[in-house]
Amino acid sequence: MDAKSFEALTVESLPARLGGLEELRSRLGAEPSAWRVREVGDGNLNLVFIVETDKGGVIVKQALPYVRLVGESWPLPLKRSFFEYHALTRQQARAPRQVPEVYHFDEAQALVVMEYLTPHVILRRALIEGRQLPSIADDLGLFMARTLFRGSDLSMSTRQRKADLALFADNVELCDITENLVFSDPYFEAELNAHTKPQLDPLVAELRADRDLKVTAQRMKHLFTAKAETLVHGDLHTGSIMVTDSDTRVIDPEFAFYGPIAFDVGMLFANFWMSYFSQEGHEEGGSREPMRAYLLDVLERCWSVFRTEFSRLWREERNGILYQRTLFEDQGDALGAEQALDELLHEIWVDLLGFAGIEIHRRILGLAHNADFETISDQDLKARCEAKALKFGRHIAVNRDRIHSMSEANALAARLCKGAVT
Amino acid sequence: MDAKSFEALTVESLPARLGGLEELRSRLGAEPSAWRVREVGDGNLNLVFIVETDKGGVIVKQALPYVRLVGESWPLPLKRSFFEYHALTRQQARAPRQVPEVYHFDEAQALVVMEYLTPHVILRRALIEGRQLPSIADDLGLFMARTLFRGSDLSMSTRQRKADLALFADNVELCDITENLVFSDPYFEAELNAHTKPQLDPLVAELRADRDLKVTAQRMKHLFTAKAETLVHGDLHTGSIMVTDSDTRVIDPEFAFYGPIAFDVGMLFANFWMSYFSQEGHEEGGSREPMRAYLLDVLERCWSVFRTEFSRLWREERNGILYQRTLFEDQGDALGAEQALDELLHEIWVDLLGFAGIEIHRRILGLAHNADFETISDQDLKARCEAKALKFGRHIAVNRDRIHSMSEANALAARLCKGAVT
Numbered sequence: 001m002d003a004k005s006f007e008a009l010t011v012e013s014l015p016a017r018l019g020g021l022e023e024l025r026s027r028l029g030a031e032p033s034a035w036r037v038r039e040v041g042d043g044n045l046n047l048v049f050i051v052e053t054d055k056g057g058v059i060v061k062q063a064l065p066y067v068r069l070v071g072e073s074w075p076l077p078l079k080r081s082f083f084e085y086h087a088l089t090r091q092q093a094r095a096p097r098q099v100p101e102v103y104h105f106d107e108a109q110a111l112v113v114m115e116y117l118t119p120h121v122i123l124r125r126a127l128i129e130g131r132q133l134p135s136i137a138d139d140l141g142l143f144m145a146r147t148l149f150r151g152s153d154l155s156m157s158t159r160q161r162k163a164d165l166a167l168f169a170d171n172v173e174l175c176d177i178t179e180n181l182v183f184s185d186p187y188f189e190a191e192l193n194a195h196t197k198p199q200l201d202p203l204v205a206e207l208r209a210d211r212d213l214k215v216t217a218q219r220m221k222h223l224f225t226a227k228a229e230t231l232v233h234g235d236l237h238t239g240s241i242m243v244t245d246s247d248t249r250v251i252d253p254e255f256a257f258y259g260p261i262a263f264d265v266g267m268l269f270a271n272f273w274m275s276y277f278s279q280e281g282h283e284e285g286g287s288r289e290p291m292r293a294y295l296l297d298v299l300e301r302c303w304s305v306f307r308t309e310f311s312r313l314w315r316e317e318r319n320g321i322l323y324q325r326t327l328f329e330d331q332g333d334a335l336g337a338e339q340a341l342d343e344l345l346h347e348i349w350v351d352l353l354g355f356a357g358i359e360i361h362r363r364i365l366g367l368a369h370n371a372d373f374e375t376i377s378d379q380d381l382k383a384r385c386e387a388k389a390l391k392f393g394r395h396i397a398v399n400r401d402r403i404h405s406m407s408e409a410n411a412l413a414a415r416l417c418k419g420a421v422t
Numbered sequence: 423m424d425a426k427s428f429e430a431l432t433v434e435s436l437p438a439r440l441g442g443l444e445e446l447r448s449r450l451g452a453e454p455s456a457w458r459v460r461e462v463g464d465g466n467l468n469l470v471f472i473v474e475t476d477k478g479g480v481i482v483k484q485a486l487p488y489v490r491l492v493g494e495s496w497p498l499p500l501k502r503s504f505f506e507y508h509a510l511t512r513q514q515a516r517a518p519r520q521v522p523e524v525y526h527f528d529e530a531q532a533l534v535v536m537e538y539l540t541p542h543v544i545l546r547r548a549l550i551e552g553r554q555l556p557s558i559a560d561d562l563g564l565f566m567a568r569t570l571f572r573g574s575d576l577s578m579s580t581r582q583r584k585a586d587l588a589l590f591a592d593n594v595e596l597c598d599i600t601e602n603l604v605f606s607d608p609y610f611e612a613e614l615n616a617h618t619k620p621q622l623d624p625l626v627a628e629l630r631a632d633r634d635l636k637v638t639a640q641r642m643k644h645l646f647t648a649k650a651e652t653l654v655h656g657d658l659h660t661g662s663i664m665v666t667d668s669d670t671r672v673i674d675p676e677f678a679f680y681g682p683i684a685f686d687v688g689m690l691f692a693n694f695w696m697s698y699f700s701q702e703g704h705e706e707g708g709s710r711e712p713m714r715a716y717l718l719d720v721l722e723r724c725w726s727v728f729r730t731e732f733s734r735l736w737r738e739e740r741n742g743i744l745y746q747r748t749l750f751e752d753q754g755d756a757l758g759a760e761q762a763l764d765e766l767l768h769e770i771w772v773d774l775l776g777f778a779g780i781e782i783h784r785r786i787l788g789l790a791h792n793a794d795f796e797t798i799s800d801q802d803l804k805a806r807c808e809a810k811a812l813k814f815g816r817h818i819a820v821n822r823d824r825i826h827s828m829s830e831a832n833a834l835a836a837r838l839c840k841g842a843v844t
Contacts, residue, residue: 152648153644153647153648158594158597158598158601158647159594162591162592162594162597163591163592165587165588165591165650166587166588166589166591166592167588169584169585169587169588169591170584170585170588172580172581172584175580175584176580179580179743180743184743184746184748184749187749188748188749188752188753190748208753209753209755211755211757211758211761212761214749214750214755214758215758215761215762215765217749218744218745218746218749218762219762219765221743221744222575222744222745222766225575225580225743225744226574226575226649226650226651227648227649227650228587228648228649228650228680229648258650321601321602321606321643321647322640322643322644322647323640323644324606324640326606326610326612327606327609327610327636327639327640328636330610331610331630331631333631333633333636335633336633336636336637339633339634339637340637340640340641343637343641344644
């Protein structure tokens with residue numbers, strides 16, 4: 001295997017090219033010709049292979065030098081694989097067993113060999129099917145609290161934190177995707193945009209003329225680019241999460257960079273709220289009322305678990321340069337540290353509502369739509385679901401410093417869903 | 423001259439070691455033996471030489487691998503010279519003729535050869551002497567607006583901005599000085615602290631027990647470390663500024679890194695306010711009432727010029743990825759851009775008050791004191807001046823989001839100064 005020049009793997013070439021790696025031989029057996037290889041990448045960007053024998057299985061994920069969905073006309077650097085590898089190893093250390101284990105990384109070939117998660121399914125798919133996963137609220141609340149706390153100056157040595165800031169600052173192209181597709185394109189008639197036509201046309205025109213909303217979106221973009229607070233996953237939606245009833249794993253952190261704590265939390269919550277508003281479009285098999293109640297409960301509980309775990313880490317692992325114990329606990333002023341924690345959690349809450357509202361908009365008005373809505377075949381029904389979500393997103397983003405609690409946000413979602421407010 | 427191993431220059435060795443450089447020969451003449459060399463470094467960190475002939479002069483500034491003031495027991499990386507060089511060249515491009523021109527940089531020898539500013543004096547010294555410099559408010563308002571706007575995502579290509587973020591993220595040791603000496607040490611009994619004893623003891627105890635103040639200081643530290651908004655000077659006090667009646671130059675940017683816009687502005691204003699409170703200690707030659715009026719006017723005018731120039735750049739040079747014209751002006755919504763500008767300027771105002779209050783405290787309670795107060799020989803008088811400044815700093819930092827304007831802040835300073843409020 002040439003260590004220098006990149007070559008895309010194929011189902012046929014994979015065993016020969018990777019057959020010498022001890023990390024694979026120990027898991028799959030020492031006869032590469034007996035390895036069964038399938039290409040299963042259904043994402044937009046990469047090649048993904050499942051390699052199996054009776055002994056076990058691994059995932060081989062390889063970046064391509066362009067956006068797979070679009071083709072060679074949209075080049076994208078192979079280095080995203082490098083960022084994914086470095087994010088995965090850090091997340092594994094900070095939130096053990098919540099990301100796939102990495103077995104091997106080859107920078108020149110832009111490939112990561114990692115744990116094959118089975119019988120896991122993509123969380124988004126499960127929620128569309130109406131499955132109530134019992135452990136996601138806890139698992140994801142813990143994952144976010146741990147990775148976001150432990151990747152910041154609250155916990156790390158500042159030298160290491162700044163080295164990581166510099167390392168991930170080079171992830172320019174993937175940040176650029178977010179900067180444009182999430183924060184700007186949805187709010188004007190950008191070329192790559194799409195929305196459900198003609199049903200949503202009037203509302204879309206209204207939103208694109210909404211000054212407060214546009215200013216809010218740009219304020220959030222400013223935070224996204226300039227608030228280098230912690231190592232964020234950067235793309236933490238329900239399509240980046242694989243689940244069973246008892247296990248939750250976060251995958252695909254190639255958008256990782258130093259950004260605001262609230263970004264991951266806001267994006268995840270936005271995807272739960274979108275799932276909530278989309279349930280109405282999936283009721284052919286029966287009422288989704290229990291599913292809606294479940295989703296609001298997941299939001300309430302995930303935010304509560306996040307705050308509880310973040311607060312625990314604050315009290316037990318606050319060993320970085322920020323809010324030092326010398327100034328508070330060591331002076332007998334533990335309440336001073338609690339006051340600072342309350343300020344920080346409040347700031348995260350306000351910012352996450354902003355990010356969540358914008359994420360909802362870009363998934364309905366921008367380039368990358370969600371299967372939650374896209375799988376609703378009745379276009380009028382789909383548009384009704386999307387309209388409620390759009391209005392909810394506008395409200396929580398613009399009014400983010402006037403909404404006090406998750407129950408208040410959820411109550412608004414419920415009133416919009418029932419048509420009690422339009 | 424060995425390009426590899428560092429060797430400190432001396433008055434004797436300088437002509438021989440630098441005599442071959444065309445950048446010096448063209449300015450000083452081609453006979454190094456005729457160059458007159460003086461070492462004039464009165465700062466805490468570096469060697470500074472003036473090299474002159476009848477033809478002209480240059481400054482040679484060389485870093486030492488330790489803190490000059492303390493000695494080899496406090497090592498400090500030579501690389502700060504690299505950051506100074508890169509900051510100077512960027513500032514020169516962004517705010518022409520407001521920093522010394524760089525003639526030559528030698529990374530291995532950690533030395534920068536630059537413009538000899540004469541007959542300039544250090545601004546702090548001039549203010550202590552009661553000199554009213556007519557152009558500093560305008561010059562410094564423009565300098566800050568231009569460097570801070572043009573070093574951010576408001577103006578730069580985001581790829582270049584992120585490359586600079588990474589480059590300056592390595593300036594760990596000098597940021598560490600600020601993180602500790604400015605934001606934390608003053609608020610507990612840190613070893614390096616000093617204050618006027620015993621006169622200030624009761625007030626110092628009160629401030630170190632002040633929960634809201636300590637939380638504020640740590641919130642500002644969090645902003646300092648995590649808000650990577652623009653290339654800041656990082657040490658913009660009146661000792662880093664050289665002036666004549668008609669020229670103002672900003673020197674010594676070795677603390678440069680990506681931080682909050684408000685940091686430079688807050689630190690500079692803090693130093694003007696400290697000069698204001700210290701004037702009472704310098705009245706042996708006559709009333710300093712006109713000087714006090716001048717300083718409040720400088721604060722008012724500098725902030726006004728900053729806002730006016732920042733707003734002009736916003737309207738004319740907003741070519742970065744933030745608050746794009748496509749969303750506002752191009753949609754006929756110029757007022758949307760004005761709304762975002764107002765939000766940003768308001769945020770800068772609130773944050774600068776926080777940074778200013780903390781800067782005042784660290785200059786009276788921490789390691790590095792200001793000549794403004796230190797040159798007052800009557801210790802009771804000195805302590806009275808310092809106490810007023812400390813109370814002012816506490817008030818503006820803790821109440822930073824409740825103070826509406828510079829005239830309001832200045833009115834408080836005046837009432838404190840007169841003893842109308844204590």
